Amino acid sequence: MERFQILFPFASTRSSDHPVSSSMTDNSHILSDFKADSTSSGFLGSKKESYHLVPRTSSEINKDLNSQGARVGIGSPTELKAAKKKGEKKVRKPRYAFQTRSQVDILDDGYRWRKYGQKAVKNNKFPRSYYRCTYQGCTVKKQVQRLTRDEGVVVTTYEGMHSHPIEKSNDNFEHILSQMQIYTPF
């Protein structure tokens, strides 16, 4: 349960013919940016929430980069303290943050999302968008935010796990393949 890659077989734009191109080469600096920001940016750190990044050795980071591009796993319990209804949801929800180089904010992962909010973020000129999975009974949420520092980078934070099948018809192999190319520089 500590490997979250399965959450994200593919991430891409739905209708664009060309994948998220851009450079997978400067991932290294993306990661370091991420870390640097965590000290002062509004996204991480700051207050309580403290999504502290899992400590990694540089070699591990390298492995990650090799496997999939920048990915940051975060296991910070967002404990919702008050079980508002009947004391059912005191479950801590780990959040998982991903960084992706993309021109567009909407990364379609195969699930259906309904936007339920948008807020301006401090220290960031771009707004953050809040989405909820529309599958009945599914409470998975995600936030999407673009970095001011590098507007080519989109940070997606997932909260919760899907316990249902993907809603999209994934029979479009060509599409999937084109998505996979993103992660395979060779």
Added chain:
DNA sequence: CGGATTTGACCGGCGC
């Protein structure tokens, strides 16, 4: 007409 967005209001937690 029904479902998804938009957008300002609202709310709870935390720091001062």
Added chain:
DNA sequence: GCGCCGGTCAAATCCG
């Protein structure tokens, strides 16, 4: 206790 801030709600609006 008050005000800021991040997150959510919900009414109005949009769009197929």
